[in-house]
Amino acid sequence: MTYVVTDACVKCKYTDCVDVCPVDCFREGPNFLVIDPDECIDCTLCVAECPVEAIYAEDDVPANMTQYIAANAELAKQWPIIVQKKEPLPEHEEWASISGKFDQIER
Template identity: 85%
Template sequence: MTYVVTDACVKCKYSDCVDVCPVDCFREGPNFLVIDPDECIDCTLCVAECPVEAIYAEDDVPVDMQDYISLNASLAKQWPIIIQKKDPLPDHEQWAGIHGKIDQIER
């Protein structure tokens, strides 16, 4: 099993999770982070660090966010590793409570 970054991260890109990851499995896109399922060791450390609760165990991803499972896997192959916490996006507070943002992901 792996962990999956979902909708709440889109256009927010909090990276608190990156600092606690022992295997550097996070990948960074322009306005979203993903987890590389081939690198994730299921340690759960990232889940508690996410301020918007965007990270789920693969088996627990809500039904309406199932597309994020394959999206994390495919984007992880394209995006670079992020190993250090960065500031969230400038307008993160505006987007934090908005749902259904999959179409807002910049690739």
């Protein structure tokens, strides 16, 4: 089982999770992070670090967000590794509580 970044990360991109990842499995896109399922070791450290609770175990991804499982796998192959915490996106506070942002992912 791997972990999956979901809806709450879109247009927020908090990177607290990146700092605790022991295997550098996070990938960075313009307005979203993903987890490379081939690199994730299921350590769970990132889950507690996410301030918007965007990270789920694959088996626990809510039914309305299952498209994020495939998106994480696909985008992890395209986006570069991120290994250090950065500031969240400028409008992160406004977007943090908005749901249904899958179509807002900049690829």
